[in-house]
Amino acid sequence: MSHYIIGIDTGGTYTDAILFDAESKTVIAAAKEPTTHHHLALSTGRSLHKLLQKADIDPSQIKQLSLSTTLATNAVVEKKGARVAAFIIGYVKHFRLPITATIFIKGGHNIMGEEEEPLDIDNIVDTLHGLRNDADAYAICSAMSMNNPSHELVTEKAISMIDSKPCFCSHRISQHAGMRERAATAALHAKLMPLMQEYIDGVKDAMQANKLHCPVSLITGNGEQITIGDAAEHAGVTVASGPACTAAFGASQRIEDALVIDVGGTTTDIAMIENGKTVLSPDGCQIGDWQTHMDAVDMFTGGIGGDSHVQIDSKGSILLGPGRVIPLAMTEDFPAVSDWLGAGNRAKCISLLPEVDAARQTSAVIQTLSGKGPCTLQSLHEATGISGVPLAKQLEQLSRQQMILETGFTPTDALHVLGKIDIGNAENAQAGAKILGDLAGMNAESFSKKIVALTAARIEDMLIDYVIHRYWGKSLTSFISSRSDHPVLGVNFSLKIPIIGIGAAARYFLPAVADHLGTTVHFPKHCNVGNGVGAALLGT
Numbered sequence: 084m085s086h087y088i089i090g091i092d093t094g095g096t097y098t099d100a101i102l103f104d105a106e107s108k109t110v111i112a113a114a115k116e117p118t119t120h121h122h123l124a125l126s127t128g129r130s131l132h133k134l135l136q137k138a139d140i141d142p143s144q145i146k147q148l149s150l151s152t153t154l155a156t157n158a159v160v161e162k163k164g165a166r167v168a169a170f171i172i173g174y175v176k177h178f179r180l181p182i183t184a185t186i187f188i189k190g191g192h193n194i195m196g197e198e199e200e201p202l203d204i205d206n207i208v209d210t211l212h213g214l215r216n217d218a219d220a221y222a223i224c225s226a227m228s229m230n231n232p233s234h235e236l237v238t239e240k241a242i243s244m245i246d247s248k249p250c251f252c253s254h255r256i257s258q259h260a261g262m263r264e265r266a267a268t269a270a271l272h273a274k275l276m277p278l279m280q281e282y283i284d285g286v287k288d289a290m291q292a293n294k295l296h297c298p299v300s301l302i303t304g305n306g307e308q309i310t311i312g313d314a315a316e317h318a319g320v321t322v323a324s325g326p327a328c329t330a331a332f333g334a335s336q337r338i339e340d341a342l343v344i345d346v347g348g349t350t351t352d353i354a355m356i357e358n359g360k361t362v363l364s365p366d367g368c369q370i371g372d373w374q375t376h377m378d379a380v381d382m383f384t385g386g387i388g389g390d391s392h393v394q395i396d397s398k399g400s401i402l403l404g405p406g407r408v409i410p411l412a413m414t415e416d417f418p419a420v421s422d423w424l425g426a427g428n429r430a431k432c433i434s435l436l437p438e439v440d441a442a443r444q445t446s447a448v449i450q451t452l453s454g455k456g457p458c459t460l461q462s463l464h465e466a467t468g469i470s471g472v473p474l475a476k477q478l479e480q481l482s483r484q485q486m487i488l489e490t491g492f493t494p495t496d497a498l499h500v501l502g503k504i505d506i507g508n509a510e511n512a513q514a515g516a517k518i519l520g521d522l523a524g525m526n527a528e529s530f531s532k533k534i535v536a537l538t539a540a541r542i543e544d545m546l547i548d549y550v551i552h553r554y555w556g557k558s559l560t561s562f563i564s565s566r567s568d569h570p571v572l573g574v575n576f577s578l579k580i581p582i583i584g585i586g587a588a589a590r591y592f593l594p595a596v597a598d599h600l601g602t603t604v605h606f607p608k609h610c611n612v613g614n615g616v617g618a619a620l621l622g623t
Contacts, residue, residue, distance in 0.1 A: 087111070087145050089134065089295075090619030092328065092612070093118060093127065093152040093282065095407060096348025096390050097587065099612040100130040102138045103619035105146075108335075112138040113612045115587075117413070121436050121485040123285030124292075131293045142294045149308070149622025150301040151614045153325035154282055155275045155318060157349040160386040161406055163483050164274040165219035165249070170207060172234050173199065173226025175262045182270050183217055186210055190234045191226030199226070202234045204241060211245045218246075220273040224253040224266035249276045256319065272319035279318035283311045302327055302621050304379030305363060323379035328617030330354035330361035330380045333583045335620055336607050342546065342578070345585040345614065346592055348390035348495070349407040351542050353549045354382040356583075383549040387541045389495040389588040393534055394430040395522045403537050408491040411515045412499045412507030417457050417490055420514040424492070426522050428461035428470075431491035433478065439486045448477050452487070492519055494538045495588070497531035503591050539595040546596065547576050577601040585613035 086105040102111040114133035119125040158164040167182040173191020190202035225234040232254040253269035300308035304323030333343030362381040386405025394402040434457040441453035464470040496512035520530030578600040597604035
């Protein structure tokens with residue numbers, strides 16, 4: 084009998100499922116469903132159900148379920164996930180992490196594991212009482228804890244006695260020196276633990292609904308596997324799960340050297356293939372502002388994709404990403420685009436999810452959305468008196484808690500306007516392009532072409548910066564993104580190896596990138612579900 088594996092890739096926009104014959108290394112069937120962020124079991128269950136129907140096989144024939152997800156990566160890029168407070172213990176030059184709070188505490192050990200200074204437990208306890216309402220999870224990193232974790236363990240126990248929220252210690256994941264990277268590694272785990280638990284619960288529910296009882300593993304950033312029982316506690320190792328599967332799919336194409344680029348809805352992932360094999364990063368995983376000690380494929384992730392939010396500011400300039408919204412073409416139960424879309428605080432419309440019980444909530448934002456229906460930032464400000472950073476923080480928290488939906492114009496809408504794709508309501512996209520095009524001094528078609536070109540240019544900049552950083556260890560992000568506007572220096576780049584494209588949107592952006600860099604781009608069979616195939620390959 085054939086050895087069947089199901090590979091599932093849960094992305095920010097779509098959940099893909101593929102049925103893979105492990106013996107012949109062939110894809111038997113594939114299914115794609117929009118990712119339901121507010122209830123991940125729905126999209127996972129729908130993709131599984133559609134796949135099993137297409138393949139027409141009994142669930143008992145499935146021997147393995149292998150998962151890939153960019154949810155953790157997307158949360159980092161979009162600055163979402165749990166609000167984390169990190170306790171940094173020991174003498175160290177102060178640094179900042181992209182989290183809610185970084186607290187430096189006396190204590191720590193030396194390289195021999197001997198206590199350098201007693202742990203300031205009183206300061207920890209006092210600080211915790213003031214943090215409880217602002218933190219969803221905690222990270223702990225003590226000097227030389229890989230040689231003596233006692234101060235981390237005592238701090239963890241103190242936290243559990245005062246605030247029973249998720250907590251992660253650096254000695255459980257990193258055995259390297261470098262306090263900043265170890266602290267970032269622990270903080271990233273803490274940030275992603277609740278998100279990963281929700282994902283795992285959704286997978287379990289979907290499997291039960293589809294009568295699947297096979298073993299389940301989740302692909303980590305270095306291409307290895309962990310069981311779903313360990314995935315939540317070690318959530319940080321999944322942060323490059325998607326890119327690892329991207330690289331695995333690229334390596335399966337038998338091209339000696341190439342750049343593999345996965346254009347998703349929320350992010351674009353870039354990975355390197357050398358001598359037909361994936362390459363691991365020698366310095367640990369870096370995603371956005373986070374440099375960690377976690378093993379991962381040599382990759383880069385940036386906040387640009389088919390669902391990146393397009394805005395027009397008060398000066399008529401176009402802003403693109405890194406936040407994502409539901410494309411206008413894919414929305415339901417929102418007011419007519421012409422009733423709300425505009426510049427600045429009218430760039431997106433926010434709706435309360437129907438399952439939210441507003442009567443149990445005290446937030447003025449929730450009460451307004453419940454009473455008035457979908458609102459822009461401007462109408463929320465007018466109704467609540469809240470604006471700017473305070474309003475942005477409240478909306479970020481509601482989004483993190485899966486209580487709201489946000490829609491706006493995106494590159495996906497631009498592709499609808501240009502007739503490149505037809506998967507949603509093109510009239511909504513056309514209306515949005517006309518409104519924003521007028522503000523930018525263009526017609527709808529010209530505006531949409533501009534957005535597609537800007538998206539391709541942003542991907543090109545990411546690719547160039549990745550290659551420079553990989554070979555020279557330097558990031559030139561600010562220079563690369565502004566090189567065409569420099570008054571004196573003109574710089575052009577070319578790429579000596581081909582590009583392999585993955586993702587439903589890749590075909591619409593990567594040809595322009597390849598052409599501009601003087602190379603070629605290949606779209607292999609099943610590239611639209613490439614990460615699902617990569618997950619199955621790594622799960623064999």
